[in-house]
Amino acid sequence: MTEQLISADIVERENASRQAALKRDYEALGDQLSRRGIAIDEIKKKVASFGVAIPSWGVGTGGTRFARFPGGGEPRDIFDKIEDCAVIAQLTRATPTVSLHIPWDKADPTRLKQAASRFGLGFDAMNSNTFSDAKDQKLSYKYGSLSHADAAVRKQAVEHNLECIEIGKTLGSRALTVWIGDGSNFPGQVNFAKAFRRYLDAMQEIYAELPDGWRLFTEHKMYEPAFYSTVVQDWGTNYLIAQELGPKAYCLVDLGHHAPNVNIEMIVSRLIQFGKLGGFHFNDSKYGDDDLDTGSIDPYRLFLIFNELVDAELSGARGFDPAHMLDQSHNVTDPIESLMLSAAEVQRAYAQALLVDRKALACFQDDNDALMATQTLKAAYRTDVEPILAMARSEKGGAIDPVAVYRAAGYRRKVTAQRPAVVSGGGGIV
Numbered sequence: 001m002t003e004q005l006i007s008a009d010i011v012e013r014e015n016a017s018r019q020a021a022l023k024r025d026y027e028a029l030g031d032q033l034s035r036r037g038i039a040i041d042e043i044k045k046k047v048a049s050f051g052v053a054i055p056s057w058g059v060g061t062g063g064t065r066f067a068r069f070p071g072g073g074e075p076r077d078i079f080d081k082i083e084d085c086a087v088i089a090q091l092t093r094a095t096p097t098v099s100l101h102i103p104w105d106k107a108d109p110t111r112l113k114q115a116a117s118r119f120g121l122g123f124d125a126m127n128s129n130t131f132s133d134a135k136d137q138k139l140s141y142k143y144g145s146l147s148h149a150d151a152a153v154r155k156q157a158v159e160h161n162l163e164c165i166e167i168g169k170t171l172g173s174r175a176l177t178v179w180i181g182d183g184s185n186f187p188g189q190v191n192f193a194k195a196f197r198r199y200l201d202a203m204q205e206i207y208a209e210l211p212d213g214w215r216l217f218t219e220h221k222m223y224e225p226a227f228y229s230t231v232v233q234d235w236g237t238n239y240l241i242a243q244e245l246g247p248k249a250y251c252l253v254d255l256g257h258h259a260p261n262v263n264i265e266m267i268v269s270r271l272i273q274f275g276k277l278g279g280f281h282f283n284d285s286k287y288g289d290d291d292l293d294t295g296s297i298d299p300y301r302l303f304l305i306f307n308e309l310v311d312a313e314l315s316g317a318r319g320f321d322p323a324h325m326l327d328q329s330h331n332v333t334d335p336i337e338s339l340m341l342s343a344a345e346v347q348r349a350y351a352q353a354l355l356v357d358r359k360a361l362a363c364f365q366d367d368n369d370a371l372m373a374t375q376t377l378k379a380a381y382r383t384d385v386e387p388i389l390a391m392a393r394s395e396k397g398g399a400i401d402p403v404a405v406y407r408a409a410g411y412r413r414k415v416t417a418q419r420p421a422v423v424s425g426g427g428g429i430v
């Protein structure tokens with residue numbers, strides 16, 4: 001981390017007032033874990049090296065199709081967004097990269113790279129946008145993009161994705177995430193098979209241009225913006241795509257893109273087993289694709305997903321290297337505060353999953369001891385790992401309590417004065 005937007009004095013002052021209590025809590029948890037045969041420092045080391053990417057669009061206030069209520073000091077452009085991401089990274093030390101959405105974040109790539117390097121930030125996956133029409137765009141995506149009936153529209157969508165790859169090459173990105181809004185609103189509107197064939201052919205053209213070392217992530221979503229059928233609607237279709245395209249194609253799982261009550265952790269397990277799990281967009285939901293803060297509604301589900309991830313990590317699953325990103329909409333909170341806490345929620349689920357007694361679990365499973373098997377997971381989940389997260393943050397120079405430091409520093413007040421409100425050029429959630 002080079003330049004810092006929150007004064008180091010404030011971080012130190014705030015940490016100093018919490019350091020003694022943290023030390024006691026960490027030692028007490030260390031004692032407890034050591035009785036369970038777990039070395040707390042090993043867990044802390046893993047947590048400290050776990051990163052989750054911030055989506056550039058996440059630092060602006062979100063909204064619904066009914067209204068958007070902008071907050072103060074919203075980022076005016078990608079350079080403001082990078083500064084907000086730098087604050088999140090400085091205080092949490094858990095978010096080393098930013099994920100860009102093109103064309104929302106279009107700017108000179110060299111300038112972008114310099115802006116991020118100032119704060120020691122890197123770039124995660126590039127995201128293309130063919131679900132809305134950009135200003136001055138020749139052909140409309142109203143009736144689809146990569147699966148559109150008109151070859152000229154498909155060509156335009158392919159070229160846009162290739163441009164995203166080009167920009168990403170300069171930035172040091174290593175992946176392209178493709179989510180499309182293609183689908184239909186009426187039975188009969190679209191021929192399912194033909195639309196999917198057109199999509200696959202278009203994706204082949206993008207896949208063929210992937211640079212060495214890059215991965216292609218496709219993201220499924222059950223519905224919305226299309227309300228009757230969606231071309232890439234579920235993980236089954238997503239898996240077919242990854243299979244059809246080849247070894248550099250992987251499935252991306254956005255937690256909010258499933259029907260309510262779907263067993264997402266089991267989908268994760270299947271994708272891991274067949275070497276096609278690309279990564280995650282973390283968020284939470286109650287009813288649909290609500291894009292609520294990660295871990296705010298069902299933290300146990302998040303833990304169960306991480307239980308699968310840790311299982312894969314420890315067993316050395318083939319091709320297992322998932323990308324992690326937050327993808328949520330902040331309608332009533334300060335986005336920076338939400339993102340800092342959400343990054344911690346992801347780390348928390350990871351830390352808890354690392355505490356699962358896997359040997360005991362396997363025995364209970366073999367013995368058909370359902371009660372003890374599930375209690376083994378619960379014992380890990382019930383452990384308050386906050387001292388591990390806080391210690392990992394503070395040892396890396398971050399804040400023991402990121403929200404408290406952020407508020408004490410008055411960052412939002414400062415940028416509200418510096419950034420006059422502008423009419424947003426868009427900022428959807430995907």
Ligand SMILES: [Mn+2]
Binds near residue numbers: 254327430
């Ligand atoms: Mn997403």
